Structures are given as structure tokens and as C-alpha cells.
Amino acid sequence: MSSAIIxxxxxLEPTLQSILDQKTLRWxxxxxxxxxxxxxxxxxxxxxxxxxxxxVLLISTDPAHNLSDAFSQKFGKEARLVNGFTNLSAMEIDxxxxxxxxxxxxxxxxGPAAGMGGMMQDLAFxxxxxxxxxxxxxxxxxxxxxxxxxxxxxTAPTGHTxxxxxxxxxxEKALAKVSQLSTQFGPMLNGLLGANGQLPNGANLxxxxxxxxxxxxxxxxxxxxxxxxxxxxxxxxCIPEFLSLYETERMIQELAGYHIDTHCIVVNQLLFPKxxxxxxxxxxxxxxxxxxxxxIEELYDEFNVVKMPLLxxxxxGKERLEKFSEMLIHPYVPPAGGL
Amino acid sequence: MPxxxxxxxxxxxxxxxxxxxxxxxxxxxxxxxxxxxxxxxSESSAEQRELKSQYMKVRKEMNAISSQDEFAKWAKxxxxxxxxxxxxxxxxxxxxxxxxxxxxxxxxxxxxxTNGLRMFLQFWYSKQAMFWIPKxxxxxxxxxxxxxxxxxxxxxxxxxxxxxxxxxxxxxxDALVAIVALVAGLGSGTAQKAKKEPxxxxxxxxxxxxxxxx
Numbered sequence: 001m002s003s004a005i006i007x008x009x010x011x012l013e014p015t016l017q018s019i020l021d022q023k024t025l026r027w028x029x030x031x032x033x034x035x036x037x038x039x040x041x042x043x044x045x046x047x048x049x050x051x052x053x054x055x056v057l058l059i060s061t062d063p064a065h066n067l068s069d070a071f072s073q074k075f076g077k078e079a080r081l082v083n084g085f086t087n088l089s090a091m092e093i094d095x096x097x098x099x100x101x102x103x104x105x106x107x108x109x110x111g112p113a114a115g116m117g118g119m120m121q122d123l124a125f126x127x128x129x130x131x132x133x134x135x136x137x138x139x140x141x142x143x144x145x146x147x148x149x150x151x152x153x154x155t156a157p158t159g160h161t162x163x164x165x166x167x168x169x170x171x172e173k174a175l176a177k178v179s180q181l182s183t184q185f186g187p188m189l190n191g192l193l194g195a196n197g198q199l200p201n202g203a204n205l206x207x208x209x210x211x212x213x214x215x216x217x218x219x220x221x222x223x224x225x226x227x228x229x230x231x232x233x234x235x236x237x238c239i240p241e242f243l244s245l246y247e248t249e250r251m252i253q254e255l256a257g258y259h260i261d262t263h264c265i266v267v268n269q270l271l272f273p274k275x276x277x278x279x280x281x282x283x284x285x286x287x288x289x290x291x292x293x294x295x296i297e298e299l300y301d302e303f304n305v306v307k308m309p310l311l312x313x314x315x316x317g318k319e320r321l322e323k324f325s326e327m328l329i330h331p332y333v334p335p336a337g338g339l
Numbered sequence: 340m341p342x343x344x345x346x347x348x349x350x351x352x353x354x355x356x357x358x359x360x361x362x363x364x365x366x367x368x369x370x371x372x373x374x375x376x377x378x379x380x381s382e383s384s385a386e387q388r389e390l391k392s393q394y395m396k397v398r399k400e401m402n403a404i405s406s407q408d409e410f411a412k413w414a415k416x417x418x419x420x421x422x423x424x425x426x427x428x429x430x431x432x433x434x435x436x437x438x439x440x441x442x443x444x445x446x447x448x449x450x451x452x453t454n455g456l457r458m459f460l461q462f463w464y465s466k467q468a469m470f471w472i473p474k475x476x477x478x479x480x481x482x483x484x485x486x487x488x489x490x491x492x493x494x495x496x497x498x499x500x501x502x503x504x505x506x507x508x509x510x511x512x513d514a515l516v517a518i519v520a521l522v523a524g525l526g527s528g529t530a531q532k533a534k535k536e537p538x539x540x541x542x543x544x545x546x547x548x549x550x551x552x553x
Binding site for chain 2: 245294
């Protein structure tokens with residue numbers, strides 16, 4: 001414990017305490033390459049946050065949903081309380097699937113995209129990525145109305161996440177153009193289309209423009225929130241291996257390009273063989289991990305670098321997650337005399 | 340009037356020269372002159388050169404070290420590299436836009452100075468005679484043609500004078516090009532001959548030496 005306090009002087013403390021302390025944080029993203037322990041980290045962080053916040057929501061945008069696995073409880077599209085907690089909820093959304101549902105709803109004349117019908121479908125397939133962004137925007141709209149104090153995103157592996165974060169600005173530009181065109185040529189189009197402004201496929205032009213405009217507003221609002229370091233932060237999860245490190249560095253640079261704050265790195269799956277361990281593989285791996293750990297510490301001296309050990313059991317279920325989450329706040333002390 | 344005759348000739352000569360050397364190469368020449376002038380423009384180009392050399396240095400350094408063994412150092416260089424690259428691209432874009440403005444300005448001025456001026460002269464002096472030809476030298480239809488379109492009959496119109504100048508200039512320039520080509524061809528022919536001889540001589544000498552040794 002005392003070592004942690006001493007560390008504060010020369011380097012940033014190796015815990016996620018700063019996130020717990022920053023009460024203004026509303027959006028927390030947890031991201032990294034696949035298989036480095038994003039879900040475990042995000043679940044653990046959610047558990048720790050639930051202790052100091054009024055209410056916490058954990059959302060998985062990864063198509064391979066692991067939240068259900070981690071908590072051994074089925075989650076769906078609607079937020080649901082996690083068993084054993086009173087202020088921690090979780091939900092799983094499929095960014096690729098929900099657009100189909102949106103279109104389905106629209107055709108039945110209900111849901112947020114009602115009245116856009118075939119037009120919506122054309123739009124969804126005309127611009128690559130718009131389906132994801134729109135469903136993401138819808139989810140964010142829902143989440144905002146649910147009034148959770150903190151929302152944690154367990155994101156999909158790297159590329160996916162960045163596309164999400166980058167998309168709003170692209171969509172905003174496109175929609176601004178469309179709205180401008182419609183105000184200029186709207187009257188003329190309406191003259192052609194008749195009094196009701198019916199488009200050939202049964203959509204209504206003014207109504208559709210209104211919908212797009214509201215979508216644009218949501219997206220731009222979310223965009224400004226994400227760029228505010230008081231509201232949003234990104235926690236990078238990596239393992240001490242070359243590719244993971246490379247991806248993490250790239251991600252950090254890209255996030256800086258989008259003006260998204262990031263100041264925490266969780267280094268996962270560290271091996272700490274006991275003193276006099278005979279396991280050759282473990283010792284060799286420990287040596288390699290040590291090399292990369294040194295590099296991480298040299299490169300990310302302005303980050304909170306949290307070191308998490310590789311456990312012998314899978315981190316599943318509430319108790320194990322809670323035990324694991326303790327190590328995010330109180331640094332793990334490796335066995336004495338090890339390599 | 341002789342000054343107008345001379346002006347027309349010189350103008351036509353200038354147009355011909357521009358056409359032969361190509362507008363783009365003239366623009367490039369002017370651009371190089373302009374960017375080497377001691378004004379703010381040349382400072383930015385020097386800065387660009389400096390940036391480029393720095394970029395190449397960082398790149399070389401980055402390629403020299405192993406990203407796996409010294410990741411921290413490599414990543415820092417990489418950040419520097421990306422930053423420099425971005426800056427270079429931004430600078431290049433701004434230089435390109437300046438160049439485009441410069442080119443269009445120069446092109447406009449050049450057009451005004453050559454073809455524009457010619458059209459103006461043709462219009463302005465269209466009713467004036469350049470000079471008169473003695474009566475009876477050429478038949479009526481030729482007189483009419485020479486004074487075309489609006490100069491008084493029996494005179495040479497400015498249009499006709501322009502055409503005459505063009506014809507002479509093209510004739511002379513073609514002749515010059517042909518002569519130059521001929522001389523160059525002769526020169527290279529003799530040079531080839533001259534080259535052949537010294538090659539032949541040492542081989543003979545070497546051969547004789549070998550013979551001696553044998």
C-alpha cells in the first residue's frame with residue numbers, strides 16, 4: 001500500500017482511481033484489440049464505479065456479446081439490472097442488427113424511423129457505415145433519456161470503435177447538405193409531388209427531412225459530449241505484446257486526432273511466476289512481457305498504467321469479477337522473489 | 340507608321356516564341372524566379388525544404404531501429420514522423436494553391452500581352468493602311484484581299500501584315516531548326532567517328548603487346 005503512495009510522486013498512480021474520482025465523467029469507453037480482456041476490464045470498472053456512483057449502465061457494442069458470459073446472466077437490448085447489484089445495469093446492442101429492426105419498425109409504421117420506409121432503406125445501404133452510426137445514435141438517444149449517471153461502453157475491437165467515433169462528423173456534413181438542398185428545392189419538389197408531398201415509395205418528404213434533422217442534432221450533440229474531457233474518457237486495454245502495443249499506440253494517436261481524452265491504460269494478462277518456478281514457458285514469457293512493460297512505462301509516462309495479473313481461473317461471475325476489480329484500484333503485488 | 344509595322348512583327352515573334360517553348364515551361368521558369376525572390380514566399384519554401392530534410396532524417400532513424408526491441412523509441416519517432424508528414428502535406432497544399440493562383444495570373448497577363456494585344460491592334464487599326472502598294476502591281480482581287488477586311492483598297496491591311504509576319508517567322512524558324520538539326524547531326528556523326536578511333540587504337544596496341552609477350 002505504502003509503495004503505491006510513494007509512486008504518486010514520480011509517476012502517475014497505477015490505478016483507475018482517477019476515473020472513480022472524476023465525478024463529471026458520463027461516458028467511459030473501454031477498447032482495445034480482441035481478446036485482451038476488454039469485457040473483463042469494463043465489467044470490473046463498472047463494479048467499482050457502481051460503488052461510488054448513483055447509477056451505472058454497462059453497454060456492449062461488440063457483436064460477439066460477452067457481458068452475458070461474464071455475469072452469467074442473459075442481457076438484451078433493454079437495460080436490465082445485474083443480479084446482486086441495485087445500481088448497475090447492463091445491455092447488449094448489436095450495431096449491425098438494429099438497423100434491420102429499425103427498418104422493420106418503420107415499415108410497420110412505428111418506431112423512430114416510421115414514415116421513412118423505403119427511403120430509409122435506400123439511405124441505409126447507400127452510405128457505408130450509416131446503419132451503424134444511426135443505430136448508435138438511436139441507442140444514445142435512449143440512454144440519455146434513461147438518466148444514468150455513468151455509462152460504460154464495452155466496445156468492439158479497435159477498428160470498429162474508431163469508425164463509430166469518427167462517423168458523426170461525416171454524417172453531420174452529409175445531412176447538413178441534404179437539409180440545405182431540401183429547403184432550396186423543397187417547394188419545387190412539393191409542386192411536383194402534389195399537395196401531400198408523397199414520394200413515389202410512400203414516404204413523406206417534409207416529414208423525412210424533419211426526422212433526419214433531429215437525428216443530425218442528436219449526433220452532433222453526442223459528438224460534442226465525446227470531445228469534452230470532463231464528460232468522456234477512453235480506457236485502453238492491451239496485453240504486453242508487440243501487436244497489441246502497436247494497435248494501442250495507433251488508437252491513442254487516432255483518439256487524439258478526434259480530440260477524445262484518454263489517460264488510462266490497462267495492461268492485462270501479466271505473468272508473475274513464483275520464485276524458483278520451473279515453468280520454462282512462464283519464465284520466457286515473463287521476460288518478454290517485462291521488456292514490453294518497460295517500453296510502455298517509458299512511452300506512456302503521462303498515463304495511468306494499471307497492471308493486471310493473469311489469473312489461473314476465468315474471471316466470470318459476480319464474486320470473481322469483484323475480486324478482480326479490486327486490483328484496478330489497489331495495485332496487485334506480485335509474489336516476492338519472482339523474476 | 341514604321342513603328343507599328345515593327346510592333347506587329349515583334350508581337351507575332353513573341354507569340355511564336357511562346358508557342359514554341361510552351362506556356363507551361365514559361366510558367367515554371369517564372370515560378371522558379373518568383374519563388375527565389377527574397378520575399379516571404381521564398382522563406383516558406385526554405386522552411387518546406389528544411390521540413391522535408393527533417394522528415395527524411397526521422398524516417399531513416401525510424402527504419403534503422405527495431406520496432407519490437409525498442410518500441411518506446413520507435414513509437415516516439417513514429418509520432419514525430421506523423422506530425423511532420425501532416426505538416427508537409429499541409430504546406431504542400433498551400434504551396435500548390437499559391438502556384439495555381441500564380442499560374443492563372445501569369446497566363447492571363449501573357450494572353451493579354453500577346454493574343455489580346457494582337458486582337459486589339461487588329462481592331463483598332465483595322466481601317467488604317469499599313470502602307471500602300473503601287474497601283475497596278477497586283478490585280479483587283481488581290482488588292483481586295485490584301486486590304487481585307489476594312490482597310491482602304493490598294494493598301495495593306497493590318498491583318499494582311501500580321502499574316503505576312505507569321506509566314507516569315509514560321510519560314511525562318513523552320514529553316515533555323517533544320518540547320519541546327521543538320522549541324523547537330525553532322526557534329527554527332529564526326530564525334531562518333533572520333534570516338535571509334537581511340538577505341539580501335541588501344542585494342543591494336545594491346546594486341547601487339549600480347550603478340551610481343553607471346
